[in-house]
Amino acid sequence: MTMKEYENLVVLKGPKELENWKFSLRIKARKKGVWDIIRGMQLLPNDSDTSSEANTLRTKMSVAADLIVQTISPSLIPHIREFPDDPYKMYKRLLEVNSHGFEDVSDTWTRFNLLKLRSNKTGIKFIGRFRELRSELIALNDKPSDTLSISVLLSALPDVNPKTNNETDWKSFKVQMKRDIQGDDLVYVERQVLREYSRQNPDGDTTLFDPGEEALAAARHGTRAGGGNAPHVPASDPLAHFVRPHLVCNLCGGLGHFRSQCPSELFNEPSGNGRTAAVATFVAQEKDYSGQGVAF
Numbered sequence: 001m002t003m004k005e006y007e008n009l010v011v012l013k014g015p016k017e018l019e020n021w022k023f024s025l026r027i028k029a030r031k032k033g034v035w036d037i038i039r040g041m042q043l044l045p046n047d048s049d050t051s052s053e054a055n056t057l058r059t060k061m062s063v064a065a066d067l068i069v070q071t072i073s074p075s076l077i078p079h080i081r082e083f084p085d086d087p088y089k090m091y092k093r094l095l096e097v098n099s100h101g102f103e104d105v106s107d108t109w110t111r112f113n114l115l116k117l118r119s120n121k122t123g124i125k126f127i128g129r130f131r132e133l134r135s136e137l138i139a140l141n142d143k144p145s146d147t148l149s150i151s152v153l154l155s156a157l158p159d160v161n162p163k164t165n166n167e168t169d170w171k172s173f174k175v176q177m178k179r180d181i182q183g184d185d186l187v188y189v190e191r192q193v194l195r196e197y198s199r200q201n202p203d204g205d206t207t208l209f210d211p212g213e214e215a216l217a218a219a220r221h222g223t224r225a226g227g228g229n230a231p232h233v234p235a236s237d238p239l240a241h242f243v244r245p246h247l248v249c250n251l252c253g254g255l256g257h258f259r260s261q262c263p264s265e266l267f268n269e270p271s272g273n274g275r276t277a278a279v280a281t282f283v284a285q286e287k288d289y290s291g292q293g294v295a296f
Contacts, residue, residue, distance in 0.1 A: 013073040018098045025071060034064035040088040061087055082145055096141035108136050115156045123197030127190055130156070146186040153189060161200055169200050
């Protein structure tokens with residue numbers, strides 16, 4: 001790019017420059033013959049396609065991607081890094097982010113990246129806050145990938161247990177999760193964080209929780225349908241991961257699960273009971289239902 005071109009360059013920094021940037025980009029892209037690529041009229045060829053036409057298109061896409069990157073502020077790069085080979089998705093994401101107000105998106109990302117598990121927060125509240133911020137980013141059309149979300153979640157965990165000052169608890173857990181074969185599954189990692197928190201804090205308030213507590217944390221303002229104290233269930237309860245706050249158990253009044261999955265019934269049965277084992281197996285397989293209203 002020549003010095004004169006740089007002087008006339010419109011750089012996208014936020015919503016204020018959006019319309020001028022769109023106009024300038026369209027003119028420059030047409031001149032280079034890549035505007036149809038940027039606006040999604042020509043799609044990426046299959047990786048297996050080695051024809052001359054496909055290779056020519058890949059070259060044009062590289063030119064289009066380079067043009068976009070050259071005309072935006074470095075602060076916007078994180079929003080398009082997951083689309084290095086797709087100029088159309090880059091362009092679409094930049095329009096979405098800046099149409100909703102860059103300051104709002106930027107502030108939410110800052111809060112998301114600075115999230116920490118502190119001594120005055122329970123594991124459930126911590127995961128609830130994590131999900132809340134992630135949901136805000138999704139609502140702003142800037143959804144973080146699962147890989148990035150897992151990275152933020154693990155980075156938010158302390159190396160030292162803030163309540164016991166044990167230097168190995170969370171550090172060992174983070175190393176373990178990075179090696180876990182399911183470590184790329186966001187929901188799985190969230191569950192493991194809750195279980196590890198309960199293990200490290202056996203006397204904490206996570207040993208007494210509503211069976212749908214995790215769903216309530218995700219829903220932010222859920223309340224117990226029947227009131228009263230939550231039933232006592234083991235801190236490692238595998239049922240806590242259900243995220244269907246619209247379900248209401250007709251046994252305990254809790255949200256997020258069916259009666260057949262209710263911990264107040266499941267864990268009060270004698271050990272060795274066939275139904276308990278069957279339901280535990282059912283839950284471990286993560287069978288799902290759909291429907292509204294009271295859950296039987």
